[in-house]
Amino acid sequence: MQTLSLDQPHSRTNTDPGGFTRLPRRAGVSLKPQHYAEILEHQPEAGWFEVHAENYLGAGGAPLHYLEKIRQHYALSIHGVGMSIGSAGGIDPAHLKRVAALVERFDPESFSEHLAWSTHNNEFFSDLLPVPYNREVEDLVCGHVNQVQDTLKRPMLLENPSNYLALEGSTLDETQLLTNIVNRTGCGLLLDVNNVYVSARNLNYNAEEYIGQLPAQSIGELHLAGHSTDDSDPADILLIDAHDRAVCDEVWSLYRFTLNTCGNKPTLIEWDTSVPEWAVLEAEMQKADRLLSSENIRHAQH
Amino acid sequence: MHSTEKFQQQTSEALHNAMAPCPTQVLQQTDNGQSRRFNVYRNNRAVSLMENLQACYPAMHRLVGDEFFSAAARHYINEHPPASPVMAEYGESFGEFTAQLPGSAAIPYIADVARLEWACLQVYHQSNTAPISIQALTSVAPENLTEVKLHTHPTMVLIDSRWPVGSIWLSTVKQLPTPVDFDLNNGEQVLLLRPHFDVTVNVIDQSAALFIEALRQGQSLEYAAGCALKENQSFDPGTQMQAFFSMGAFCGFTE
Structure with a gap:
């Protein structure tokens, strides 16, 4: 058992021994173009940055230039949003090849994707669509996770989705399915705490029980984000994973629970729409960092 | 056809057509919640692709106005959906498409x-x-x-x-x-x-x-x-x- 060094709680060497990610066990932030210049000029104290792979697949220009500059100073996570790991029609090999070239170029501390699908018959739906949870999907996703890991020559993290509905033909719990995929492919998990909260509320299950059922040692990264509420039908209030606002109190409290249950994990403040000024993201990041370095958290590193 | 493939085919069709019923595999949550919940995905898709077109075409958006732009974008998204998840590569023909719509005759350029x-x-x-x-x-x-x-x-x-x-x-x-x-x-x-x-x-x-x-x-x-x-x-x-x-x-x- 290793304990977190309290002298240097923000040390970059404080990385996950599990090998799923080399990110520091600190808070990081979604990197957005409107903050490139400010980050480069002031080099704020930030544990790491995360970018969406699909926004950096051009041949050149400002996005890649700034990412290269920022990467010189910070740890980096590349997060795919269009691989369509759950697609029955398979992963687009051309897209995978482009992502692999990006990963090779930037050698990020972590690569992650979603338990979802977004393409079908050569069409991209620009959303993370749900899969039923059963053996057929387990085999399908395991095959695709292996394909990604083989191509990228590194383990990936698989993220739990935000759920708005349940599907017929599901014979496994989401946590069982994720655990089976981890066991069969050697991938890690990206636990999105906001997604757990949103899904648990929408589908009426217990968020803490869900987190307790996951293999803690396989969790390589946590996500925190804000969600919106659709209360147009008071009898069926829905939470929507909008990434457009600050993390709410309930999700902060579920995050504390997660840290206590699973140990310290690199944690992202995710904000994709209505992106605020850097100072707002920085304050959210600092809040997560304070919780990460708090002595109350179980320091066992699984 | 495997059940996953069948479900994804049905979902694709239901995403294309707002009037279509949601896939039969979607379980009933509440008395009226089924298609409302599926509509989250319809809405996410429409909003995300529309915001992308707005980001690609800011001047065009201002020139034709929000209402016309959104209507044109909705049609365009369904008739010419993206093939790739790289959004910087989506929407090349949107200008030509919009220029063909009757309402844009007042803005010939x-x-x-x-x-x-x-x-x-x-x-x-x-x-x-x-x-x-x-x-x-x-x-x-x-x-x-x-x-x-x-x-x-x-x-x-x-x-x-x-x-x-x-x-x-x-x-x-x-x-x-x-x-x-x-x-x-x-x-x-x-x-x-x-x-x-x-x-x-x-x-x-x-x-x-x-x-x-x-x-x-x-x-x-x-x-x-x-x-x-x-x-x-x-x-x-x-x-x-x-x-x-x-x-x-x-x-x-x-x-």
Whole structure:
């Protein structure tokens, strides 16, 4: 058992021994173009940055230039949003090849994707669509996770989705399915705490029980984000994973629970729409960092 | 067909058609919640693709207004959905598509504004090439200068429009406070360049356009100047060349 060094709680060497990610066990932030210049000029104290792979697949220009500059100073996570790991029609090999070239170029501390699908018959739906949870999907996703890991020559993290509905033909719990995929492919998990909260509320299950059922040692990264509420039908209030606002109190409290249950994990403040000024993201990041370095958290590193 | 594939096929169809019932595999949550919950995905898809088109076409969005733009985008998304998850590559034909819609007849230059905006986006993501300065030519003996072939910058795009598309675009993106009346009879030549990381939009005159186009085709300075002089007898190659150099229009030359 290793304990977190309290002298240097923000040390970059404080990385996950599990090998799923080399990110520091600190808070990081979604990197957005409107903050490139400010980050480069002031080099704020930030544990790491995360970018969406699909926004950096051009041949050149400002996005890649700034990412290269920022990467010189910070740890980096590349997060795919269009691989369509759950697609029955398979992963687009051309897209995978482009992502692999990006990963090779930037050698990020972590690569992650979603338990979802977004393409079908050569069409991209620009959303993370749900899969039923059963053996057929387990085999399908395991095959695709292996394909990604083989191509990228590194383990990936698989993220739990935000759920708005349940599907017929599901014979496994989401946590069982994720655990089976981890066991069969050697991938890690990206636990999105906001997604757990949103899904648990929408589908009426217990968020803490869900987190307790996951293999803690396989969790390589946590996500925190804000969600919106659709209360147009008071009898069926829905939470929507909008990434457009600050993390709410309930999700902060579920995050504390997660840290206590699973140990310290690199944690992202995710904000994709209505992106605020850097100072707002920085304050959210600092809040997560304070919780990460708090002595109350179980320091066992699984 | 495997059940996952069948479900994804049904879901695809239901996402395309807002009136279609949601896939049968979606379990009943509440008395009326089934399609409402599926609509989250319909809405996410529509909003995400529409926001992407708005980001690609900011001037077009302002010119046609939010309501018309959204309606056009909704049709476009369903008729020409993206094939790739790389959103910077989606929407090339949106301008042409919108120009065909009856409501856009009042804005005849809309397709050209869109053409300019699409070109800006492509140039923005193109590979990097350093421009050369005019000092580079000091190595050339003066008597050989007329035969020099300048290499135009690979990001260079020349848009030949029958409308004053550069001026319309500039005043729209800058949201100039007073409406500017354009003489719609004056077409414009617009030169896009990205010498470093910012795309520049330059309105140039007809003779300058003939000059740079000849250079782009690999003609000598003398030949290119001749093309421009045929259009405009007072064309000054020296001054124009300096102007193009300061825009970053060249990346090399051969003697």
